[in-house]
Amino acid sequence: MKTLKIAIQKSGRLNEKSVELLKNCGLNFENYKSSLISPVSNFPLEILFLRDDDIPEYVQDGIADLGIVGENVIEETEVEVAYLQRLGFGKCSLKIAVPNNNDIATLADLNGKAIATTYPVILGKYLKKQGITSDIRTISGSVEISPGLGLSDAICDLVSTGGTLKSNGLKPFADVMSSEAVLIASKGSENNDLIQELIQRIQSVLRAKETKYVVLNVKRDNLDAVIALLPGVKSPSVVPLAEADWVAVHTVIPERDFWDRISQLKQAGAQGIVVMPIEKIIL
Numbered sequence: 001m002k003t004l005k006i007a008i009q010k011s012g013r014l015n016e017k018s019v020e021l022l023k024n025c026g027l028n029f030e031n032y033k034s035s036l037i038s039p040v041s042n043f044p045l046e047i048l049f050l051r052d053d054d055i056p057e058y059v060q061d062g063i064a065d066l067g068i069v070g071e072n073v074i075e076e077t078e079v080e081v082a083y084l085q086r087l088g089f090g091k092c093s094l095k096i097a098v099p100n101n102n103d104i105a106t107l108a109d110l111n112g113k114a115i116a117t118t119y120p121v122i123l124g125k126y127l128k129k130q131g132i133t134s135d136i137r138t139i140s141g142s143v144e145i146s147p148g149l150g151l152s153d154a155i156c157d158l159v160s161t162g163g164t165l166k167s168n169g170l171k172p173f174a175d176v177m178s179s180e181a182v183l184i185a186s187k188g189s190e191n192n193d194l195i196q197e198l199i200q201r202i203q204s205v206l207r208a209k210e211t212k213y214v215v216l217n218v219k220r221d222n223l224d225a226v227i228a229l230l231p232g233v234k235s236p237s238v239v240p241l242a243e244a245d246w247v248a249v250h251t252v253i254p255e256r257d258f259w260d261r262i263s264q265l266k267q268a269g270a271q272g273i274v275v276m277p278i279e280k281i282i283l
């Protein structure tokens, strides 16, 4: 059986979460900082540790079958790859930002202005679509300091908390794209059985992360009211308790509306609510 290769970032913002995701999928591998390739002992897979900029092309060319990388990098490198799964980490936005005190009020004010960025392709396409002609200055990092040094009038860079913009006297001006880490594959390889198996595992981990396992006790009289509040994977399990008119209800609740749901359950008569993390949900 052919051994697959998956490319992940060697170090940087996506490294830790990518390793964690693969380990949570039950894959056993060593993660030495010095090794650039690591075999998985219990799945026909090798992990390549690369600079994130190189991942899309490795996958496009089939050197790696799969990759985990930010959408921003895929768009910038303009590769042809198959998007398999959004992974829910590495969330950020590519934004144009301008100095706090400046005369840029509308997008049209960017005409003729210099914009520093490490994303010239994405920015170029965005400006063209908006009918703006700016002078795009491509630099390879520390973009936020360039207006302060007089190198540009604005910047286009990734933002998540906004802290870096703030500490450099800049403010967000326009959203160019939003991004998160995604699993990509070489075109045409999506239907490979091993890739499908890996996608199933990743999805079961992602699904589990979004939910909590909840066990609660309720009097039989209040059971219907409690069940009406539960989404569950299917219908909840109801287990009799030693005390005849009480039952325990086992269910799964989405993380996002968790606290609202819990307070509604308490109002409906739920008691002794126990909440547990879930490792995997296999549908």
Ligand SMILES: Nc1ncnc2c1ncn2[C@@H]1O[C@H](COP(=O)(O)OP(=O)(O)OP(=O)(O)O)[C@@H](O)[C@H]1O
Pocket (backbone or CB within 6 Å): 009, 010, 011, 012, 013, 014, 050, 051, 052, 053, 069, 070, 071, 072, 073, 090, 091, 092, 158, 159, 160, 161, 179, 180, 181
């Ligand atoms: N502030 C942020 N918050 C969340 N995600 C981010 C942030 N900045 C970047 N990212 C995402 O993480 C990816 C990797 O960012 P990082 O800064 O580690 O890249 P890099 O310096 O280019 O790394 P490499 O050494 O691999 O080239 C980005 O391409 C983006 O998708």
Ligand SMILES: O=P(O)(O)OC[C@H]1O[C@H](OP(=O)(O)OP(=O)(O)O)[C@H](O)[C@@H]1O
Pocket (backbone or CB within 6 Å): 013, 141, 142, 144, 157, 158, 159, 160, 161, 162, 163, 164, 165
């Ligand atoms: O909005 P914030 O939360 O402040 O994040 C934004 C910063 O994060 C990224 O850089 P990173 O810290 O990854 O450093 P790098 O560009 O040197 O890789 C990005 O290039 C911004 O500079």
Ligand SMILES: [Mg+2]
Pocket (backbone or CB within 6 Å): 051, 052, 053
């Ligand atoms: Mg990079």
